[in-house]
Amino acid sequence: MHHRSLAQKCxxxxxxxxxxxxxxxxxxxxxxxxxxxxxQLLFGGLAGIGLLVKLYWRHIATSFFGWKPxxxxxxxxxxxxxxPAQPLQDDSDLAS
Numbered sequence: 001m002h003h004r005s006l007a008q009k010c011x012x013x014x015x016x017x018x019x020x021x022x023x024x025x026x027x028x029x030x031x032x033x034x035x036x037x038x039x040q041l042l043f044g045g046l047a048g049i050g051l052l053v054k055l056y057w058r059h060i061a062t063s064f065f066g067w068k069p070x071x072x073x074x075x076x077x078x079x080x081x082x083x084p085a086q087p088l089q090d091d092s093d094l095a096s
Contacts, residue, residue: 053060061067
């Protein structure tokens with residue numbers, strides 16, 4: 001990985017500043033609704049990012065933090081269809 005020295009960083013910042021100072025002013029009209037459009041883009045993007053994080057949180061947590069979800073707890077008191085069904089009784093068993 002290549003790291004830039006402090007002198008190189010200062011040179012690039014100074015060069016960028018000189019370019020910005022030498023630019024000519026632009027007289028352009030910006031509609032009043034443009035700010036509203038930018039806010040809608042910003043809030044929509046944040047909402048989309050929040051939704052993606054919510055949907056893929058388990059994948060994100062296991063990838064970055066090493067967190068593994070615990071298995072769901074099972075309640076052994078209630079048999080919700082886990083036991084096999086009993087055979088139907090015929091009429092001879094009911095008469096006795």
